[in-house]
Amino acid sequence: MKISINRLKDYIPFDHSSEEIADLLTASGLEVEGISTFESVKGSLEGIVIGEVVSCVPHPNADNLSLTKVDVGHDVLPIVCGAPNVAEGQKVPVALVGTALYGNNGSAFVIKKAKIRGEVSQGMICAEDELGLGESHDGILVLDTQLPNGTPANRYFEVVKSDVLEIGLTPNRADAASHLGVARDLKALLNGELSLPDVSGFKVDNHDKGIKVSVESSQDCPRYAGLTITGLKIAPSPKWLQDYLRALDLEPINNVVDITNFVLHDLGQPLHAFDLDRIKGGEIIVKRMPQGASFITLDGKERKLTGEELMICDAREGLCMAGILGGLDSGVSDGTTAIFLESACFSPDIIRKGGQHHGIKTDASFRFERGTDPNMPVFALKRAAMLICEIAGGKVSSPITDVYPDPVEDFSVPVKYQHVDRLIGKKIDRQEIRKILEALEIAVEDESENGFTAKVKPYRVDVTREADVIEEILRIYGFEAIKLQETYQSDYLAEHPEKDENKLQYRVSELLAAQGFQEILTNSLTKPFYTEKSGYLDRDRDVEILNKLSEDLGVLRQTLLFAGLEVLAYNINRRQKDLRFFEFGSVYAKTENGYEEAKRLSLFISGNLTQESWLQETRPVGFPDLYAVAESLLTKLNLEQTEVEIVEAAPFDHALVMYINHHEIGKIGLLREKTAALAGVKQEVYFAEFNWSLLAGMAGGLDRFMEISKFPEVRRDLSLVIDKSVTFDRIRRLSLKTGGKLLKRINVFDVYKGDKIDAGKKAYAMSFYLQDNQQTLTDKVIDKTMNKLMQAFEKEIGALIRK
Structure with missing residues (x-):
């Protein structure tokens, strides 16, 4: 939000520099993100x-x-x-x-x-x-x-030069979305006097063009005011008005529209001017239109209404999407000679929903969806009408129509002094508290030794609780004025999380259960038969039981695989074929120096991805399904695999070996039929086994968060023709290395292998997502990053970029 220093001085005179004003506002909660200078020449x-x-x-x-x-x-x-x-x-x-x-x-x-x-x-x-x-x-x-x-x-030449403040307005400070709103804070900060525009000269010139106004729901529209102005001459605005708008990065349009924009940014009250001759039936109706109705907005787009939008209508059709955007044919044009000028207060919820559904953001909706002052519409209407008559030569041709059935009362907030002292951390003089609140236009009533009642005007939609009133006192009194006491202590700023392996295991179990897995617990004793027939386990590493109860329980297991397969077989034999299991368990092995024990995590999926349903077709599970689970597991542990290796070795038909910093953390793949058959399983099984002891030691903890970037993400797509031997992991690692910190993620959304490209080739359609956490990306930076990626693909993996 941009605020002109020159215009602020019209409300409250001051001699402070722009930098000093910026510091004062920032310290009080209106963060000034930058100062620029506007020059009309x-x-x-x-x-x-x-x-x-x-x-x-x-x-x-x-x-x-x-x-x-x-x-x-x-x-x-x-x-x-x-x-x-x-x-x-x-x-x-x-x-x-x-x-x-x-x-x-x-x-x-x-x-x-x-x-x-x-x-x-x-x-x-x-x-x-x-x-x-x-x-x-x-x-x-x-x-x-x-x-x-x-x-x-x-x-x-009346050249205008003004510093302009860029304020990062937080959603709760709807009251400060105008020059008047910022000036109110400065009044309290500088102990100054606020000068409001004078509307005492407003008068009704005649009663020639009355408009009937009706509001169907006072909840949707608590207040609606309007009047008509005739005898207008639409022309460019005077220089002072154009300079005001350009200082705020607004393009002047014509004298009437420019005045409505001036009042919006000056007083925080959006206005809308309708061409009076285009209002059919001499009537304005504020209502919701039927679902599916069409409405063409000012930007020329036809929009299908949901029935939840609030509309400004005449006797036949919609004229404006209330508080959001006007209609294509109802606004002011060069041929307009008379207008109906609207000034209203709409429900923030209905404006927010309508704007979000249709993807429309305007200066008006920005204010309405945060909450505007219900006491401002008539004042703003008079201000705008006087300016229009002065600049465009019009006459007010109707009295003000003000539909306000349920006036909004001031908020009454009980405040106790002991809570003020406790939350602020300092006992502030009671007269100082009264002075601060009254400067903020918050009346102090029923004051006693224990506290008082704060009467807050409705434009302060964020001050409704005792804590809110105390915050108002503190932000004007000054956070820097609250000194730290010697008895205060601070903890370490650096993180030294104590890893709890049991907690890690529990949270991972929750994650897997949420993805449809069931936990199994199997016996650590298993058959020597599996070692002999599997073709990849070393018999010399079997830990044999000296007093074995049976041959089936003769050795300690080297892997969680076969005990899990036995559970799969048990369920499949009972007509339960769509299965997802996980197990945390220990494995054992004999070494040259004795025995070793390690903890593993195994994952099994088999059967169909979902149960049969008329809602959707089902399909057999595949490698990507289990790999996605593995990736979510690493993400949960704040880990990221650095490389993978394709293997075709027992017990897998094909598999990936996953690494983190050159440490093998696990394998994931499709089991060979004969391996699964050893436990009596005759359907495809995808299996993963992770070194849980290693993962738990590497884990970066579970409770890590980062601020969501306020700057937009940008997507760019590329189509690569590459050798079939080039893996996605290689492309991913090359992309992240080349793209740097701007490249947040990549995705393959289409793969083609066929006769339309050379033999031994495949085509990947890939999306690349770029984002800078410090600023909005420019086309120049985006193009530079994408060019680096394309050059790396061509040089490192011999890719052909399809353009």
Whole structure:
């Protein structure tokens, strides 16, 4: 939100610098994110003065030049001029030596002392385009003024220069979404007096054009006010109004629309002007239209209404999406001669829902969806009507219609002094508290030794509780004024989380259960048969039981695989074929130095992904289903795999070995049929086994959070033709390495293998998501990053970029 320092001074005079005002506002909760300078003319005509040509003779060495002497107040300067219209006695704008001229192209040109065809020239008499005031270069500007010679030209041309504050407005401070709102805070911070615009001169000129107004729901629209103005002449706005809007990065449109925008940013009250001749039936109805109805908004888009939007309608159709955006045909145009001017208070909820559904954000909806002052519509209406009549030559042709059936009362908030002292951490003088609150227009009533009742005006939608009132006291009193006591202590700022493996296991179990897995618990004793027939377990590493109860329980397991397969077989034999299991368990092995024990986590999926249903088709589970679970597991532990390796070794038909910092953390893949058959399983099984002891040691804890970036994410797509041997993991690692911190994630959304590309090739359609947590990405930065990625793909993996 942009706030002009010049306009703030109209509300509350101050001599503080813009930086000091910014510091005051930031300390009080209105964070100033930056200060810029607006100039209605580039360079503000600094160094340009009004001069008088006291003599003008032809240049002795050039036919088209003149030698002039120009009185600039403090001196009479010799200036060589090439303009055909220069003459003695003229008042002219003169650029003194050292002045920078920007012209219309914005580039600077510095005036220097020079010799032109042998004659000294100590300045320049300027044309309109050389000052950046217009396009004409037919001759110098001749001024009609009695101002003394040497007067700065920016005074004559009414050049506006103002610092502009960029305030990062938080959602709770709807009251500060205007110059008046910011000025209210400054009034309390500076102990100043607030000057409101004078609307005492408002009057109704005639009763020629009345409009009937009805509101179907006072909950949707607590207050609706309006009046008609006739005899208008639509034209460009005066310079002061255009300068005000341009300082706020708004483009002037015409005098009527510009005044509504002026009042919105000045008082925080959105207004809307309807062409009176286009209101059918002489009636305005505030209501919801039927679901599915069509409405064409001011941006030319046809929108299907949901029935939840609040609409401003006439006797036949919708005219405006209330509080959000006007209709295409009902607004002010060059041919408009009469308007109905609307000023209302709408329910924040209905505006927010309508704007979000249709993806529309406007300056009006920004304010309405946060909550506007129900006491402001009539004041703002009078202010706007007076300006329109003054600037556009209109007449107020109806009394103000004000539909306000249930006036909003001030909030009553009981406050206890002991709570004020406790929350602030300091006992503030009671008179100081009263002074602060009254400066914020919060009345103090029923005061006693114990406390008081705060009467808060409805425009402070964020001050409804005792804690809110105390916050108001503190932010004006000053956080820096609360000194830390010696008895206060601080803890370590750095994190030293104590890892609890049991807690990690519990939270991972929750994650897996939420994804449809059931936990199993199997016997650590297993059959030696599995070691003999599996083809990949080492019999010499079996830990044999000396007093075994049976051959089926003769050794300790080297893997969780076969005990889990036995559970799968048990369920499948009982017609339960769609299965997802996980197990935390220990595995054992004999080594040269004795015995070792380690903890593992196993995952099994088999059967169909979902049960049969008329709602959706089912399909068999696949490798991506289990891999996605593995990725979510690592994310939960704040870990990220650094590389993978494809293997085709027992017990897998095909699998991936996953690594973190060159440490193998597990394998995941499709089991061989004969491996599954060893336990009596005759359907496909995808299996993963992780080194849980290693994962738990690496885990970065569970409770890690980061702020969601307030800057938008950008997506760019590429189509790569690559060798079939190139894995996605290789592309992923190369992308993250090349894209740097801007590349947040990548995705493959289509894969093609077929006769339309060369044999041995495949095509990946990939999306790349870029985001900077510090600023909005520019096209230049995005293109640079994408070009680096494309060059890396072409060089490192021999990719063909399909464009």
